[in-house]
Amino acid sequence: MVDIKDYGDFETAWCPGCGNFSIRKALIQALAESDLAPHQILLVSGIGQAAKTPHYLRCNCFNGLHGRSLPAATGARLANPALKVITNSGDGCNYGEGGNHFLAALRRNVNLTMLAHDNQIYGLTKGQASPTSMEGMHTKAQPTGVHSYPFNPVAVAVSMHVGFVARGFAGEVEHLTGLIKQALAHPGLSLVDILQPCVSFNKLNTFQWYKERVYKLGEETKHDPADWDAAIRLSYEFGDRIPIGVIYTNDRPAFDSFFPVLQKGPLATQEVDYGVMEKVLESYC
Amino acid sequence: MSQGSMNLMIGGEAGQGLVTIGQVLAKALVKSGYHILVTQDYMSRVRGGHNTFTIRFSPQDLDSPCEGLDLLVALNQETLDRHAKELNSGAVVLADTGLSCGQAPCLNVPYHDLADKRYLNTVALGVASHLLGLDLELVAETLETAIGKKKGDKVVTENRQALEKAVQWAAGQDHGLKPPAPEKEPDQRMMLGGNQAIALGALAGGLKFLAFYPMTPSTAIALTVISHAEQMGVVYEQAEDEIAAVNMALGASYAGAPALVCTSGGGYALMTEGVSLAGMTETPLVIALAMRPGPATGLPTRTEQGDLLFALYGGHGEFPRAILTPGSVKQCFAAGYRALHLAEKFQTPVFILTDQFLADSLRALTPFDLSGLTPVRPGGGGASGDDYLRYAITDDGISPRRLPGMGPELVIADSDEHDEQGHITEDLELRVRMNDKRLAKQKGLRAEVEAPVFTGPEDADTLLVSWGSSQGPVAEAARRLGEDGQSVGTCHFSQVWPLAPEQFSERLKKAGQVVVIEGNATGQFAGLLKKEAGIAAQRFIGRYDGLNLTPEYILRQLAS
């Protein structure tokens, strides 16, 4: 059995009280409960406060460029189907700099778990608006307030029929652990957009602000995640009340399943057949 | 005739099927025992415009395309208007009865009497094949393979009928065209271009992952890999953009799949952050960059060698790289194979830098010898368990590269400056040691540089220096000058970075004058030679009108 201690203790560069601590805790808990050992997982991240997560637990780690966690994770997963690949990045990284990759990843449906630490702000660069910042939020870079309509990753993912779409809250660690576990078990792209208070820069969407609004699906209200119409309606609920839980699921086959060669395991272990290569050359004669 | 060879051009609009008949004709020539060299000049459009497909063929091996036409197959009036002036003496023009050939010696083919208008290109193929003395059966068979349909299929039957009618008609014509006799009992030869050869070389080197975003003239590299992917066990994806392509390739390579991206200048511009990431994370990466004229979208389907310095300097920060510049289709295969091995050994980006001319230039080649080839085997070495250090500091800069998930060792890669384990660091003293470690690999790369190839006398009066695709045109120009009794040598670089001056400085200094010949306006390689080896060429000949260098162009420039 894998124990949470296997994931180690690390000193972090996060502010005390940051929501990232709880996300890290939930992730480790979910990994241990899923019986995944550090060497069996690969955490891929971009750049930002959230993207530092892979440095704070024992794991294989590819901490790439700002915005590019999804393509790098896609490549790694398609090279080694035995790896459990998870991305950790912020709202800016995933939905701003990496927006085109997000859209493509939703369509592609590679077997990855995407944990989006959504603090509705750019943390690392000290408090500029992000794609998910709410209209009217004031920052030094948006002194007259944010005028752009906030991006809704959950609604976009549901509208694209992504196989597993959930919203979590860093303030509900146990609930979030459950979501991450289910995401890890889903055999295609799974998105968990996680509401993450940034104590230093987001003075609007505070811990308290989220706490007052979130409610758990399945507790107060019934929701069938297979019901796409209901999922679409829920995905737009982001105001006085914000649903957390599994919003939508389906069983679209993963992109990986279309490559027979991946059934044979990691590409690195497969030999080149020079007999076949001869035949390839002959086809040009 | 051009130097014991014959040069034929098919010209027309996009959509008239000239590439199909060009390829069939080229393949039939190869099967009949000729060497070929194809140049394709096309406009960036799917219909209309003016396009040409030129085949130079000879019983001997050919280095270069040449100017001057012996047979012009004009599928429209524009072809006649533009190219009639390029006819050699004794040349023949094939044109529809409706077109006006002016003074040109012309066979007016009654296309519309011979076949339905869907098969006009087949008629042209039939008449041209007959004039060249090609066997009807062989041409018909080649055409069938190209159509990709079975015997008995209506399209196959009608094509065959058009071909036969065309040949019957041509048999009654007096044309006087005398093609050189083919090689007797030729070896079986492949027909392929630079793009295909790069792809095949990479496959032979153990390529396992390809990501790309379509961009002329590089796309056929990807299409070739994809066409053999299932057989060869390669995973591929057309990415959402070049940024995604390069980052996917890096993810795959990190996880142990030898990876390739292919693109042209604009796409490479988007990839540069990924090239830098490869440098920092020390992840093997091969970038096949097929150049076209810029800036920006430039001339999408034309040729230029204008991105040498961009390939060399693209990507922020300082890190080692290698740039291979094959000069022929055969060298493209070698470069595809070698680039994968170099990238793996030195854990850094390696470029294969070609251009539209070479990418699209079909040639006849004996099948590549696969004996002795080995695939890249990523990963291995280093301490085990928790003592493993992905970025252990070593003298040669090469650290043990293990693969994630393949053992208990954790493999940590970081785009930030990092410690030996791979974790973020801002220890500035360690930063210097890490940077030194990465740059130390440049020394190893330099020790493995492919030396430039010289021809001609040691102390030639004139030494013509080239890199990449200019090799052939320069070789033929030098040969012609040599036949005129001049003392001319050549020096071709099939790798332009790193440069190892001890391999060439002495010989360059011995030459009466050094002339650098490259397909750009500013003499990028000439500048590099000066910076790296302190050698200032006496002359620079450049070409940047979108067309490839030819021996005639070089001779004219040398004479002026």
Ligand SMILES: Cc1ncc(C[n+]2csc(CCOP(=O)(O)OP(=O)(O)O)c2C)c(N)n1
């Ligand atoms: C190409 C590039 N542009 C800009 C940056 C600077 N940068 C680093 S993180 C970041 C935004 C971080 O916001 P987010 O992704 O939401 O992460 P957070 O810090 O909030 O967790 C920016 C703009 C960069 N590293 N790379």
Ligand code: SF4
């Ligand atoms: S700046 Fe915000 S996101 Fe970053 S560590 Fe501090 S609280 Fe967390």
Ligand SMILES: [Mg+2]
């Ligand atoms: Mg953020």
